[in-house]
Amino acid sequence: MTQPEAAFFTVDHGTATTAAALFGRLGGRWRLLAAGAVPAGIGTEVLLADLADRARSAEASLLPDDASWENWTRLESTTAPPPPIVLAATSERSLAVLEPAFADAGWRISAHATPDRLDAIAVTEALLAPDLRAVALGAGSADRGALSDLAAVVAAAVARRNDVRVLLCGEAAVAATWFPPAQVTQLPGPDDRSSSGGGALLEIAERLAGEPWSRAGAQPERSARGRAEYRRAVASLAVVLDLRLDGIDIGAAAGARVLAGPAGVERFMVRAEAALLPAPAPDGRDEEQLIDEVVSWSPVRDDGQTVRDRVRNLRLAPWRDAAGDGARLRLAAARAALVRLETAWSAGSPGAGTRGAGAAGSPGTERPAGPVLGASASPDMLVASGGVFAVGPPPVVALALIDAVRRPGAVALVLDHARALAPLGSLEDEADRRRLLADLADDLLLPLGGAILAGGLRPGRKAHLRVESEGASSETILTPGTVQVVDLPPGLLGSVEIFAPDDLWVGVRAKRVRFEMAGGLGGLLVDTRGIPLRLPQHPERRREALDAWQRPLWTAVDA
Amino acid sequence: MAAAAVDGRGRLMPTDLPARVVARQFAELEPRAWFRLGAGDAPLVEVGDRVDPDSPILNRLRHPSVAEAGVRDAAAPEPGARFEAGEALAGRGRGALHFDGPGRVLYRTPGNRLRAAVARHREVILSPVAGVVEAVGRGGVEIRCEGIGLRAAFAVGDPSHGSLVIVVDGPDAEMPPTRVDVRGAGAVLVAGARVDVETITRARAIGVRGMIVGGMIGKDLRDMAASLARQEAALHASPPFTLVVLDGYGKRAIPEAHWECLVAAAGSDVGLCADPPMVILDAGQTISSRRPGRVRVTGGEWLGRSGSMVEHLGLRRRPGGLFMDCAYVALAGAPGGAQAQVVEVALADLEQDA
Numbered sequence: 001m002t003q004p005e006a007a008f009f010t011v012d013h014g015t016a017t018t019a020a021a022l023f024g025r026l027g028g029r030w031r032l033l034a035a036g037a038v039p040a041g042i043g044t045e046v047l048l049a050d051l052a053d054r055a056r057s058a059e060a061s062l063l064p065d066d067a068s069w070e071n072w073t074r075l076e077s078t079t080a081p082p083p084p085i086v087l088a089a090t091s092e093r094s095l096a097v098l099e100p101a102f103a104d105a106g107w108r109i110s111a112h113a114t115p116d117r118l119d120a121i122a123v124t125e126a127l128l129a130p131d132l133r134a135v136a137l138g139a140g141s142a143d144r145g146a147l148s149d150l151a152a153v154v155a156a157a158v159a160r161r162n163d164v165r166v167l168l169c170g171e172a173a174v175a176a177t178w179f180p181p182a183q184v185t186q187l188p189g190p191d192d193r194s195s196s197g198g199g200a201l202l203e204i205a206e207r208l209a210g211e212p213w214s215r216a217g218a219q220p221e222r223s224a225r226g227r228a229e230y231r232r233a234v235a236s237l238a239v240v241l242d243l244r245l246d247g248i249d250i251g252a253a254a255g256a257r258v259l260a261g262p263a264g265v266e267r268f269m270v271r272a273e274a275a276l277l278p279a280p281a282p283d284g285r286d287e288e289q290l291i292d293e294v295v296s297w298s299p300v301r302d303d304g305q306t307v308r309d310r311v312r313n314l315r316l317a318p319w320r321d322a323a324g325d326g327a328r329l330r331l332a333a334a335r336a337a338l339v340r341l342e343t344a345w346s347a348g349s350p351g352a353g354t355r356g357a358g359a360a361g362s363p364g365t366e367r368p369a370g371p372v373l374g375a376s377a378s379p380d381m382l383v384a385s386g387g388v389f390a391v392g393p394p395p396v397v398a399l400a401l402i403d404a405v406r407r408p409g410a411v412a413l414v415l416d417h418a419r420a421l422a423p424l425g426s427l428e429d430e431a432d433r434r435r436l437l438a439d440l441a442d443d444l445l446l447p448l449g450g451a452i453l454a455g456g457l458r459p460g461r462k463a464h465l466r467v468e469s470e471g472a473s474s475e476t477i478l479t480p481g482t483v484q485v486v487d488l489p490p491g492l493l494g495s496v497e498i499f500a501p502d503d504l505w506v507g508v509r510a511k512r513v514r515f516e517m518a519g520g521l522g523g524l525l526v527d528t529r530g531i532p533l534r535l536p537q538h539p540e541r542r543r544e545a546l547d548a549w550q551r552p553l554w555t556a557v558d559a
Numbered sequence: 560m561a562a563a564a565v566d567g568r569g570r571l572m573p574t575d576l577p578a579r580v581v582a583r584q585f586a587e588l589e590p591r592a593w594f595r596l597g598a599g600d601a602p603l604v605e606v607g608d609r610v611d612p613d614s615p616i617l618n619r620l621r622h623p624s625v626a627e628a629g630v631r632d633a634a635a636p637e638p639g640a641r642f643e644a645g646e647a648l649a650g651r652g653r654g655a656l657h658f659d660g661p662g663r664v665l666y667r668t669p670g671n672r673l674r675a676a677v678a679r680h681r682e683v684i685l686s687p688v689a690g691v692v693e694a695v696g697r698g699g700v701e702i703r704c705e706g707i708g709l710r711a712a713f714a715v716g717d718p719s720h721g722s723l724v725i726v727v728d729g730p731d732a733e734m735p736p737t738r739v740d741v742r743g744a745g746a747v748l749v750a751g752a753r754v755d756v757e758t759i760t761r762a763r764a765i766g767v768r769g770m771i772v773g774g775m776i777g778k779d780l781r782d783m784a785a786s787l788a789r790q791e792a793a794l795h796a797s798p799p800f801t802l803v804v805l806d807g808y809g810k811r812a813i814p815e816a817h818w819e820c821l822v823a824a825a826g827s828d829v830g831l832c833a834d835p836p837m838v839i840l841d842a843g844q845t846i847s848s849r850r851p852g853r854v855r856v857t858g859g860e861w862l863g864r865s866g867s868m869v870e871h872l873g874l875r876r877r878p879g880g881l882f883m884d885c886a887y888v889a890l891a892g893a894p895g896g897a898q899a900q901v902v903e904v905a906l907a908d909l910e911q912d913a
Contacts, residue, residue, distance in 0.1 A: 160638075
């Protein structure tokens, strides 16, 4: 075998862990040779040396012979904790527009202020917080009158801070004279934001969130554009695969989501609250509620306080204690984060959530565990990213995804297991990205499996599932409230038919539906648990229900 | 190498193995401590000032509220200006602008109203350490401490200091409430692997100034925070108390390196800070030197035990089907009965001193 001419690394510098992958050119195309991750405190060079050693020891001819690994190209991507911002708006209406724009752009909102609920002490203290990055002052054309009072309190605190950026949105631009010109940036206002959820304000807010910040006396931060690069990579991948992709990245500091199709990015958001265990938010969830959310997804039977302390320790050192019950707790935290991300996503999705909202308000002993995305937003493939998904076997990760993202119909579930998408998104040239992704898509996307979420199967009624693949056929009876796993290995295509006595909800309503599904490591998951998922209110019954769904999937790997 | 003899196979630890284990900087020379200023608080020091333990560093308003008064055309003080109760801020005589309590000007509205953070009472926050003021303003006072800071996971309470007293037999022991007695008044107690809220309440009642523990149950921490808040609401302020948790939530042994430093510092005065969370030892204190290859288990079955890495195992299947980079670790025996043994531990569950 001739020695390849080149190799390169991708490095994803996360807030909790660093992931890297090594690629070499073999047989005229790029291939993944090795991948790994280490806690963020460990030097990147150690990880890269390890990957090079592993690839060399497996097959030395895979790597260039005359170059040391230190000289190989690196595509690097960095994410950082969402920067804190104080939002001040002249009316609740303006605040209601500013807040999702900055929250969706990856800012962490540390305080709000409007004339109706202006706590001058709380706002001043929030503005004096050492880590504060910016304050946004917004006004619509109808409520400019209240601007001067609000600008006065903000300006008084900003006068003591020369490192805080003042973002004047829309009509608030007239307050520019209150602030040092060097600190002011003018942005589009609440009235300018398009109803589609894009909009100039969102775009600029997102760009500002990724800019490096230099605090007085401290080293300037690195530019942290990892989440924007992830979006770019998913968009390029959608073109390469000619599919509509739903990219979900759950990180230790924030969660990101991108919906992209062959025509480009349809929607994108970065949410601080979708972190694995986010910081408590003003007017939002406190620490105990955040832990309750994780515990409510946990199948672990243990002393309640012990479980809660293990969850708290996740925030201190997310890489520790990852095996056994640690993995179950991490995936419980991932489910809670996915639900928060899904809730934020659905809130801004036109026409979405109406079914979920109706179910949430219905009486009974059960409550919906998450919202539901409208069928109009159904993608072909869900691409999961983030170190948290590395702790579970593929079927369990697949179940975690469909537990939280309740979308009726069929979807392929894949995992960006080498966390290489964001670094590949750092390539500026779209053609280069597409060429690389065309070569690497099979290596980068671990096929977790396929999933069919079918709602509407009534208690006492049964449906029939028939799967045909490569001339073989199997038939199973579907009962409501279950997750059934059908063996459909990676690389195989299967024809899946469901016959039901009543209309099923699988994106469309029908008694008989047929899907073409690709196999995966977790096989095919057929979920008849209802949309949205309802979990028992009683903690022990809820834990038992979660355990009953998860145990068969864990048992296979625990054996 | 002793570790090689433990597993009996004569293998030496790969030289690059320590680089694959998270290094925790447990001690820092001349650490910076930060004391936050609320909107109505006022610094009592300036940059370059030298402070000693119990030097006043800032005035804190207790339960401030917003008060406002008209300033008409008079020149009003700038935002951030301090004032005392009844002090004339603008104008003269009976028409002079003043507030009923001490406080700090927040801002002046366009309608010529002066708004200020005002309280009935002010308390003086004292420095827990000796050092030099590095920065004042932007919401706080920063002091470069003369001493060695032992890093902690988190801390709650106001800064304090006191004579260090070890009240447990070992780093993994728990402190029962009965070990708190009047001899602890004014002291900082090293309380082992965890302490409960009952013990803390009792300690605070007799005037203990702080406690240092390896871990803390989250519920106890919440109860303690509520208790501190209730006491703050009382008319008379209680002496400052700080709880410093060195390793995390739950029951967690005090890390070996921290324990050795604390034992060596017993009897001397130590400062406790919450931001960043740390214990500040006297500058003359000797701290244990870093021991290459020595690691501490921070998660899983062997939590809290220390030992030496013996051999890198590479990827190993762990409970739950997860493949993790692992090593054999020769765990040292412990006075509590734990025996020396060689165990397989994931590298992610190990920590070494930086």
